[in-house]
Amino acid sequence: MTDETPSNEPVGARFREFQAGLDQPDGQRHRKPRRKGGDGEQLTVPPAEFASYYGRPVLKPPVWKYDIAGYLFTGGLAAGGALIGAGAQLTGRPGLRTVGRWTALGGVAASTYLLVHDLGRPSRFHHMLRVAKVTSPMSVGTWILAAFGPLAGVAAVAELAPLLPQHGVLGLARRIAPPIGTVAGLAAAATAPALATYTGVLLADTAVPSWHDAYPSLPFVFAGSALAAASGVGLIAAPAAETAPLRRLVLAAAAIELGGGHRLERQGLTSEPYTQGRSGRLVKAGRALLAVGTATALVSRRSRVLSVLSGAALVASSVATRFGVFEAGRVSARDPKYTVVPQRERLAESRSTTPV
Amino acid sequence: MPHTNALYGPLDPAPDAGYENPPPRMGFFTDTSVCIGCKACEVACKEWNGVPESGLDLLGMSYDNTGALTANSWRHVAFVEQPRSAGWATPAFAGDPDGPAISPVTAAVGARTSTDTGTDPGLDTGSPAAAARMSGGPEFLGMPGAQPPGRGTGEEGRTDFRWLMMSDVCKHCTHAACLDVCPTGSLFRTEFGTVVVQEDICNGCGYCISACPYGVIDQRKDDGRAWKCTLCYDRLGAGMTPACAQACPTESIQYGPLDELRERAAARVETLHERGVPEARLYGHDPNDGVGGDGAFFLLLDEPEVYGLPPDPIVTTRDLPKMWKRAGLAAVTMALATAVAFLGRRR
């Protein structure tokens, strides 16, 4: 490591040699081989040179746990469910309507749990309602959820009306529940697109390089992913006769997600995490599952099995995409490269364009 | 009505945050050219603010055993050993029988150590890939002047040497992303223009941590809340100097009205340039920069990233209107897609 003459070998080779030096009997604490994400393979010459403070991250990686990745999925699912429920309601598909409404409630209930669980101080979840800040996507999202959640709940509960007795107070409820459910379902659907897409802003409105740079894409990816997931659930759970709109919706969802998302790979250096490593594999898996699910949905009209398989693929696609995007952000925050190099390039550009 | 520069551009933050006739905006000017790396700031801060211990671990990053700003270290003194000229000084090892410099390797080991700071994500360990780049040695041919710690002129023999020290702290940005994304109003702008976490409000959602372009704010593990420098809000209210600035032996940390500090800083840079330190530059002083200027700004002797600072941070909320537009468009698309799907011909 401290040869008499400076070595001109590739830095990766120098570093491996250096690491070998660490594996002396005395360097125990730092000997643990790091196998995370196939780092060993990445020790070839990296593409970008830059400076940093002991190779440490400039940014703090997000502290959000996988709760939030999960929430991205469940929130989208809820939104999609509400839209499908409303569509089915307006087009007279009671089975699909029920599935949509229950999907919405299930999604939003899970979302609420995940969001509260992720807090450092869960008992203070209600502090979210202290303020209403348009500058804070999380605040906006909180208020959207606060509106959507009860509406979705009411709409779903209204589906229970047929189970109520015919007479008495409950009978009254049985009679007025459907119209309330109708109103609530439509209102929930009205807020649903916001619920599905604000999460794109939630991630983008951070300093996390791969998230922020993806701000034009993320709402579309999440919108598409939300519709795909909810459609997937519909394909699995709804009566086959009522799923025709879902097949069209799946196609549209795929178009939105892939159309909006293709820019993820074209935003420069910060695209790397979407294409490489674990996060890259997840994103790619999401794409592949989406394609498979969509194709299967289109040909599965008569096959219950194919419908279910397609639905499962779509749900899985959404999960993979959400976790992939989430993970990509964490990777990009952890390596100073993604912070420093683009900023350096930006500075170099502005220096070359501004007259001296 | 919000100011037209509410999200980006020069702004006086206190009136923008609803204070009528606020006191002048207060801040820090940290002049690293006189920092002696004594860490009095770190300790004085902990004593005043009751900040807990942040781990007992030798990091091997020169004399930096704190590692980073965390929830449990609101001041952090960075140490960088470089085989290059200090500008004002005679080459330290001229004429001595020295070999090549070690610091890239030191840096690489430093990148692999980390300690449990009792915070999350706290002091993140560096990635081996980043460390490999650090150990690249003197063949570096990257951006002009942007050399990693330890990389010198490529000459064999380290005749020149300098030891940079810098006390880092929350920047108290004019456009503070942490504050703007906070969903509870826990992070708020004080009448002095500083940015403070209100510990009675914070519920530990963690959004601010991802939003900070400097990697300052952090979550305390057993506590769950986010913590960072308050610029000693309580002391300011009593007309006192923040603990770190009061302790600083060499006036490396100066506290005062931001306007005055900016003038003083500009004069200091000029003096240093005259004294043969052309690399002296200010960081975070410019109200036209990506965060509208920092309430705590610095005089640096090397590129910001050498100290672990982002070279050109831009507040994420600058792009927020565009983000909302994209989200709106996506939402409309989503609604339309659903409508089309259901209104299509029945089968």
Added chain:
Amino acid sequence: MGVRSWIEGWPVYRQLTGTDPLGRGAAAKSDGSRALTARTDTADSVARSVCPYCAVGCGQRVFVKDGQVSQIEGDPDSPISRGRLCPKGAASKSLVTSPLRQTTVRYRRPYGTEWEDLDLDTAMNMIADRVLAARDETWEDVDAEGRPLNRTLGISSLGGATLDNEENYLIKKLFTAMGALQIENQARI
């Protein structure tokens, strides 16, 4: 608290009706922040002291609340230190309030393997007994030629240099009167 004041205390209400529509500052300020005071302002007393570490002699102000040290910081009046402290001086409060500080007498009997507790008075009397015994046992009246020695070489002492002048004065005075010559200090080291 009435509904009205509850509503008015709601930051969203303040956002909508006040000067801070974005909820950035005035509207978001909490009760805790409004009640915040510097604990130096609320101290019961302030002692003017001097840092106990190195010999620069930096001025310190020691703030006391309810009989406890609540803050120690530099004294800006000091022409030596101008209110500044190094990390050690800045840690003085942690030094004097350290949980590791031993505040009771500990006793280890000969051949003992653990500490035992001991009453301070008992300890003082035991020490006095031992001092007198050691002195008697090793007393030297005169040297071989009959010149006075008046001393014991059976007792040693090594003092730190963070003792006050007054303390050193009494130590030297007592030991000299006892004939205990072998007093030393960090100043030798």
Added chain:
Amino acid sequence: MAEAHPVGFQWVMEAKRRGAKVFHVDPRFTRTSALADSYLPIRAGTDIALLGGVIRYILDNELDFREYVVAYTNAATIVTEEYADTEDMHGLFSGFNDDNATYDQASWRYEGHSQTQTTRDSETQRETAAGLENESHGAPVGGQTERDETLQHPRCVYQILKRHFARYTPEMVERVCGIPQDKFFELARAWTENSGRDRTGMLVYSVGWTQHSVGVQYIRTGAIIQLLLGNVGRPGGGVMALRGHASIQGSTDIPTLFNLLPGYLPMPHHANHPTLDKWVDSIAHPGQKGFWGNARTYGVNLLKAYWGDAATADNDYCYGYMPRMTGDHGTYQQVLDMIDGKIKGYFLLGQNPAVGSAHGRAQRLGMANLDWLVVRDLFEIESATFWKNAPEIETGEIAPEECRTEVFFLPAASHVEKEGTFTQTQRLLQWREKAVEPPGDARSELWFFYHLGRIIRERLATSTKPRDRALLDLAWDYPTHGPTVEPSAEAVLREINGYDVATGRPLASFTEMKDDGSTVGGCWIYTGVYADGVNQAARRKPGSEQSLVAPEWGWAWPANRRILYNRASADPDGNPWSERKRYVWWDADKSEWTGYDVPDFEKTKPPSYRPERDASGVAGIAGDDPFILQGDGKGWLYAPTGVLDGPMPTHYEPVESPVRNPLYEQQANPTRKVYTHPINTLNPSPPEPYSQVFPYVFTVSRLTEHHTAGGMSRTVSPLAELQPEMFVEVSPELAVERGLTHLGWAHLITARAAIEAKVLVTDRLTPLRVDDRIIHQVWLPYHFGFEGLVTGDSANDLFGISLDPNVLIQESKVGTCDVRSGRRPRGAELLALVVDYRRRSGDLSPHYPPQVTTDSADSGPDQEV
């Protein structure tokens, strides 16, 4: 300075801002170096060679401040022809006595002075660390001297100095110190350019200079330069000792040292001071000039302070009660006596020798062989728990069930839990107010000793033994207060200050003291601290409301003077040397000395005053003799007496050195204090064989984040976390040579011990080229021990015990060692490792390098083995 005294360093930064150039000389690049204009890496233990080079540069180029040098120093004084220099004697001065390795100082005397200058021979002076007495005044010497103010006389001090330092050439500096000549010239040039009427330079040192076997001479060398350049007694000048502890200055002023009494009066010696008269006469050399002539007054006042009414003129003020020294009773002698079972009891008062003193193993083994040990501290330090946690437990050298030492741990009060004065490094007394009551059983030392004394006196109340009279007659009636019956520190301070017995009026100045028993004063140099019955040390007038001298903040001894000998800030005629450097001057209109500070001179003695031919004492000081506590009123470039290892500094190698002294055949200080105790074996050094077994130089010092032995920092969480582990700093080159990796382990071995540390490979250390050899140096912090929040092996365990002859301070800034990769062995294997090294470096019998090497077979440069 930035490392260990950061807040003091603000003034260096202030000076730098105004254009001062800062040079930093240190074996490793520190935080100070980072801010300095020039950094000179130096081989540890060679500072005299560097400074000697500067002296030669000054004299060769006649760059001295001649007017100052002629008038204020002894440059013109002529020395007897019996004197012979190191130039002619292979590194020894004339008068060397081989039998006891001391100098007979007679041949060093001034021309015309009698041969018997002192009442004590040099060996006694060494054993009793007599050099320490000179902290307040010069060594006794007659006031009348023969002078040649043209400085041409071949035996005048100026010419002697020139000849003595002739061989300290830039080439020699490079060969000895490893400092390239360009660097040397840069330093010499800057230093000399900042000299004269308009400019001054300041010299700052710390224990990096004192902890050497030639430590006093290091400082002498610095002082010679400062005198030659006219930098003493002037603002922006001086030799500034940065002391390391809050009241370490006070601890020598009012000493808890075996050889001193308050105010630098010597502890009586059985042979030399049988009576009061002999004692005071030995202090005030008959015929000498200056204030020290009043020694009898100071002595009588002290005795009156000790024994009060019992002390009368008839009984020589109880002088007979005083214990007498017979030789060396210093801390290292005590420790060796403990190992030998001669000492019964040991008090440790806020001190941690198990970590902080040289040869930690000897310290711990000594403590394990006592009848009883009293430890008074804030924390359970290593010296309190050695019987169960010392490294010697693991090696089996100490077994708790076999260790008989009875240990009392008494918790101490912290600095905010008691009141009293600290004397800081510039002799400034500052009073601390008490903030809170101490917790639990914690008490001040004042409480402990007052009550210990009370109990002992009660026990002896009926005693008729003569030996107990001194205790029973002791003036021990201090007022007490509060729930813990705390004695009044202010009452003690008043006694230290002194007062008139009849009226009780506190004295305003030591000039008011009488030698007839009518006044009392515990420490004459502190008289005035309680002037007018006011605690002057408690003064806190804000610095911003005063001049830069800030005379109304605290109180400085003597007489609140902030710069000593400040008469030298004016020219011989009493005018400021320049407007820029105005400080104290003669106001002809008012016929008095005036200025920003209290003039260090008789207020109304005009510059033109010339004493009678045979005047002595204060009257003997001429109007242009600024050094009023020197026997001849002059600053000493040459010390005709009192400095035991030579009248002028000479470069000797450290006792343990890998290098043969390139300057002289004499290798190390021939007069150093040697302890030939079996535990104190030393590494061989050239010209002895096998020195290459310990090829590396190690040096130790402080980190900003820790304090001394760590008792006040490793126990404090916000400090412990900043430097959490013991480490050793090595250069990249040494890392390659010894296979050390950054953050891996290494262990260091000497003939005493082996310790381990984490490795920090850093560019801040550099190999040095010394005499065409590459010398590697390593650096260690000495703060670590086995107790506290952060622990590690103790660097001081590596050192042996070799002392400076003047003050008996140990050489603990430099030694030789071997460095090996990996952790040290444990248990018995650890002892085996050290034994193996001793075997390889000679044989297993204890080894002490020879004191005189002038007749050594190989007198040339170091041979490579």
